[in-house]
Amino acid sequence: MRLKDKVILITGSYTGIGKAIAKSCVREGAKVILNGLDDQAGEQLYAELGPENSAMLTIDITEEDAAEKLVDLAVERFSKLDALVNNAATIVSSNIRTTSSDFLRKVLDINLVSGLALIEKSLDQLIENKGNVLNIGSINAWGGEPDLLAYSISKGGLMTMTRNLGDSLFREYGVRVNQINPGWVLTDNEMQIKAAQGMKSDWYRDLPDIFAPAKRLFAPEEIAAGAVFLLSDECGPVSAQVMDLEQFPMIGRNLPKSWEGSHK
Template sequence: MRLQNKVIIVTGSCTGIGKAIAERCVAEGAQVVIHGLEPEWGEQVVAKLGTQNAVLHIEDLTLPEAPQRLVEIAIQTFGRLDALVNNAALVISSNIQTTDEAFLRKVLEVNTVAPLALIKAALPQLSQNRGSVLNIGSVNAWSGEPNLLAYSISKGALMTMTRNLGDTLHRENNVRVNQINPGWVLTENEAQRKHEQGLPEDWYKAIPNVFAPAGRILWPSEIAAAAIYWLADESGPISGQVVDLEQHPFLGRNPPKDASTLST
């Protein structure tokens, strides 16, 4: 039980990676605050985990007082707060033609500003309990796909924030801040997005080798397994680190000769 007696907020945990992280946290002995925008899905997660282990809060994180309310729910329900997982994100396609200033601000508000606001709101409790923050980024933070411009910008900013606060908050507040950058993960929303883009319902069963050497893309449970290390005391004093979780070397990769003939 690597997270015994810890209380953890996991944003965006009604589905996908966040849901998998919350489930794994409870399996490791933690109590969790489930958060998202989908009441029915969130209620299903809480029912599965048990009300003694989980509480649900539905709210848009970009609202001014939302971060503080989320922290207060953790304290009122479970008496403390030990860790924060900033997983909630707006995953949306855009390129240079479709990304105007208003669109970029909207994506940044959800993917970068809200995580910072949550860290600020949680900091007193996290500092008191020598807690930790785990930001869920994306391998797109390094440059991103052509049709993920605004999303990639926001995740690049999140990565810089992780390194900055991972140093500052560790020294000044006893709070560790780290980040994992998942690659291509088969979440419910990703499966639906690709289907809406014209791919068949079972598109994930035939991924070209250039994108998935293992023959499949990642599962949310595999990201959750990695998340536990950063939330547990066993990661010790490590802070300010960003780890890419993909099945091939994302930077400096030598693409196969036939890669140009393949499409996602």
């Protein structure tokens, strides 16, 4: 098992990608600290994984003492902390006309600032255990969609933080920091968003090639597979790296023939 006896804190792990990462980590022998906002969803996952493999704390990561409480829980329950997965995030639509300063600050606080606070509070444990950090970003970090302005800014900042700390912390302490930028993932939350937008229930079965050459979206478990590799010792000395898990190139993408001539 690739994560045997590792203790891993995963924020936003009651649902979606975070939940898939938590389940994959336990299958690989890890103990996990679960976190989220929906206490019922957390209790269900905690019951599934079992108290011998998990602990949970329902708390908003932007609360002043949230980072300290989560790290303390890991140490109290399992005596150490080997890895941190900064997965919790808010995905909200906004553009240049709707992104106020207060709105942007709120998004940055959740998607970026809280992650930095968790790294800082985890650092002593990570140094002691030669641990690592995995940040979950988004391909929107590379520029993003017009109506995902604040979200894209936050994920771009997260990517810069990953590269900065991945170099400095590894050189000084041996603590690796990496990031996964997922593409479009079919999570329960994505299904709820599309339902609220009035889309049909099986919208994901009929996607344009421009968005999904594979004719489907990623499953959360596929993102989790990449996470397990980066969290494990088999990753070796890889640090300050960003893994784009997408089904088309972000740069130099080949447009479908139907687009030829229409955007010249």
